[in-house]
Amino acid sequence: MTSLDYAQMFRIDGRHAVVVGCGGIGAEIAAGLAAQGARVSCLDKDPATAAAVRDRLAAGEDPGHAAHAVDVLDEAALADLVGGLGDVDVLVLTAAINVRKKLLDYSAEEFDRVVGLNLRGTFNAVRAFAPDMQRRGTGSIVALTSIRALVVEPGQGVYAATKAGVAQLVKTLAAELGPSGVRINAVAPGVVETPLTAQIRADEAWNRAYAEKSVLGRWARPEEMVGAVCWLASDAASFVTGSQVMVDGGWTAVDGRFTPPFG
Template identity: 35%
Template sequence: MSAFDLRGRTALITGSSRGIGNALAQGLLEAGARVVVHGRSRSAAERAAAELGDKTGGTTWATAFDVTNAAAVEQGVHEIEEVWGTPDILVNNAGIQRRTPFLDFPDADWDDLIATNLTSAFLVGKHVARGMAKRGSGKIINIGSVQSRLARPGIAAYGATKGGIAMLTQGMCADLAGFGIQANALAPGYFATELTAALVADEQFTQWVAGRTPAGRWGRVEDLVGALVFLSSSASDFVNGQVLYVDGGMTAVV
């Protein structure tokens, strides 16, 4: 099992002050990594980092920078490298959702989704990968979605960003594999989180999720941890450019 051991490795997880990112941070801490907790608000990131450290006994550090701004990303990554060096593991998790029918979808919401869900992974990925390339090793895990493959009414823009994540991941593989870097995507199905709280509360939608998912339920954030540890560890050294769907079987059936 030593191939899954993350002791001695540093992970940066964007958008990890709450939600799925926070659960992923806890999972990597429990696997032995030290974790840079990131959020939009420094106070929120510091609070989350302290709570995760207390809960797991692991080592955490907090940072805050705008993942959609190239200059802010460059400075933020530089500060991390000054303190802990280039991360061994990058999890591009930061993301938002907007639900509006395509014909009425606001241009501003499209721009926000592209910037937060896709551009951020490009910017943070590029700046962290430069240090990884110099070192000759690294793991990049981009968070996709079942919407990387499947569409639903009202979320065309979100689906476009997550489809983009799948192709960005393959492009990273093509460009970075020669530097000893593996880039893969982790694609959750329908998970009960802060982002989906309104849908979970909708009894009709929850029945649809249970009926459409072979596992018969919403995903729980802890369901993602095993797959993330695999993609972050030496166990996945020959896995590159892949999208791993953790969706209870949704993308496997019609």
């Protein structure tokens, strides 16, 4: 491998990036990858969501960005789509769901739904895209996990289990894909202001408790997840694989919410 061009090592000009799950954080990630020079294919189960992000990226021009509706749990449809996308250099996986309930209150259907999308969906997407990356000897995959891959709270058990599972899949895939030149990493967000967390932020005490748990004393904005993903997608992270990058405002770095007195 040639020496890195420090002036360009964060750029991904001319590369084809696929973002699976284009709502909320996924939309900002797609915009960030495009801003760094990538041609972005926006994939989402909801065609309107994918199209809206594609249109935002195009901004009146057509640099090749695309939108496709696909359900990552439909393996046949996913395989058909992948076959028509051409070479993919960057794959970002954001699609996930959460049902907030105590474990003993979960139904079997709810358990299967959360595990299905979060864990099986990640598995399906990597199985669909990684073989061509292996064949070409290059590629970067980034899966979004969560602080819940490391720490839990009541009502988050199944979601936490899936995110921990994705983190372990990332490590195993790093070992298995690395010899072919393909890297895979995870980005673990903390609490982020998205439509999915609107219920929490509407509760003043809950909203404040989450903000204060971060050492930065606030929630994250969706765009604050973008830098880590773009870095992992770029040559600046060429020797980074099997890692989970915490983008959590220090949530998992500190023990509890109490600052003891000094002096």
